[in-house]
Amino acid sequence: MFSVDELKAKFRELYGREPFLVRAPGRVNLIGEHTDYNDGFIMPAALEYETRAAVAPRTDRILRVHSAKIGETAEFDLDDPAPQPRRDWTDYVFGVAVALAGAGKRLTGADILVASSVPVGSGLSSSAALEVSIGYGLLAAAGLPIDLVELAKLCQKAENEFVGMRCGIMDQFISCNGQHDHALMIDCRSLDKRPVPIDPRARLVIANSMVHHELASGEYNKRRASCEEAVRLLAPVLGPIRALRDVTPAALEANKALLSDVTYRRARHIVSENERVLEAADALAGGDLARCGALMNASHASMRDDYEISCEEVDVLVDIAQKLPGVFGSRMTGGGFGGCTVSLVEAGAADAFMEAVRVAYETATGLKSTIFACSPQQGVGPLEG
Numbered sequence: 554m555f556s557v558d559e560l561k562a563k564f565r566e567l568y569g570r571e572p573f574l575v576r577a578p579g580r581v582n583l584i585g586e587h588t589d590y591n592d593g594f595i596m597p598a599a600l601e602y603e604t605r606a607a608v609a610p611r612t613d614r615i616l617r618v619h620s621a622k623i624g625e626t627a628e629f630d631l632d633d634p635a636p637q638p639r640r641d642w643t644d645y646v647f648g649v650a651v652a653l654a655g656a657g658k659r660l661t662g663a664d665i666l667v668a669s670s671v672p673v674g675s676g677l678s679s680s681a682a683l684e685v686s687i688g689y690g691l692l693a694a695a696g697l698p699i700d701l702v703e704l705a706k707l708c709q710k711a712e713n714e715f716v717g718m719r720c721g722i723m724d725q726f727i728s729c730n731g732q733h734d735h736a737l738m739i740d741c742r743s744l745d746k747r748p749v750p751i752d753p754r755a756r757l758v759i760a761n762s763m764v765h766h767e768l769a770s771g772e773y774n775k776r777r778a779s780c781e782e783a784v785r786l787l788a789p790v791l792g793p794i795r796a797l798r799d800v801t802p803a804a805l806e807a808n809k810a811l812l813s814d815v816t817y818r819r820a821r822h823i824v825s826e827n828e829r830v831l832e833a834a835d836a837l838a839g840g841d842l843a844r845c846g847a848l849m850n851a852s853h854a855s856m857r858d859d860y861e862i863s864c865e866e867v868d869v870l871v872d873i874a875q876k877l878p879g880v881f882g883s884r885m886t887g888g889g890f891g892g893c894t895v896s897l898v899e900a901g902a903a904d905a906f907m908e909a910v911r912v913a914y915e916t917a918t919g920l921k922s923t924i925f926a927c928s929p930q931q932g933v934g935p936l937e938g
């Protein structure tokens with residue numbers, strides 16, 4: 554990761570002047586997967602992994618962005634009447650400028666350098682961290698006020714419309730609003746958030762399966778379509794439902810015959826996952842780590858069997874973790890088809906757990922997992938130092 558001094562030095566070398574610095578974190582989701590775009594409940598936390606942006610305003614309407622990781626500079630004209638995606642990393646940057654401008658924000662040109670420690674393709678939201686750091690940086694460069702809920706929504710819009718990924722609000726929202734030492738239980742309909750402290754007797758351990766299957770974004774959009782289909786088919790009998798959030802497990806069971814087997818199982822994941830999130834938030838807040846862990850295990854089974862978004866390597870990683878001493882629960886986190894798992898582990902057992910997972914996963918798959926215990930961070934803001 555670029556230190557503050559390295560970032561400033563690189564910026565001076567590239568652009569010959571002084572920047573201000575912004576940081577925006579990646580995230581881990583403890584429970585509540587694919588529920589966000591169903592108006593449901595999620596419980597993410599912001600990570601130490603983050604994108605850092607060095608920014609300085611320009612007097613014209615040009616955005617110039619350099620990615621330290623890719624070693625590439627790209628330019629964008631804020632006055633381009635019909636901006637087109639380029640199908641590469643710059644879409645996450647310029648898409649945010651397009652979304653902000655579309656919402657009436659009068660931006661100025663800017664020189665930008667971005668560097669990130671969020672591993673790409675790991676399911677820890679490297680793209681949201683990039684979008685949010687850019688959005689915050691562009692608003693600050695133009696001297697505009699920053700509303701963190703609005704920023705999250707506009708970054709999501711950039712990803713939906715400019716990048717073409719129909720993601721929900723989770724990643725951008727937690728990157729904007731993360732809270733130190735807490736997960737946030739978020740109602741994705743009202744965007745109300747409830748901070749849930751991470752019990753000091755437990756650690757959150759993230760293990761990277763080191764695989765990322767290419768079908769991820771196509772399958773993601775298909776899952777979303779199945780959820781919409783379920784709502785369309787259930788609405789005539791259930792009345793004014795807007796999303797699967799409005800369907801209870803009992804109502805789904807009673808009307809199972811209206812849905813194909815696949816659509817029913819997709820809906821069952823969402824409907825049951827929403828209940829698990831609500832219960833897990835109470836369990837974690839009330840110190841019932843065993844219950845919270847059991848709900849995480851059930852969430853994994855539901856993602857694997859009903860929503861079918863896991864994969865062999867992730868299942869191996871979860872199976873290894875769930876059997877180790879001191880583990881309350883373990884599940885895949887993020888969009889799916891690879892990426893990371895999150896485990897809730899007794900604090901005193903965490904080191905031994907990480908070592909045991911590393912060894913067992915390598916023995917089983919030949920892959921070397923990156924594993925770390927995380928402490929939740931604040932959302933986007935100025936980077937001091």
Ligand code: GLA
Pocket residue numbers: 582585586587588589590678720721722723724887888889
């Ligand atoms: C991705 C999306 C989120 C969310 C998760 C699954 O990270 O960006 O909006 O849907 O997948 O929970």
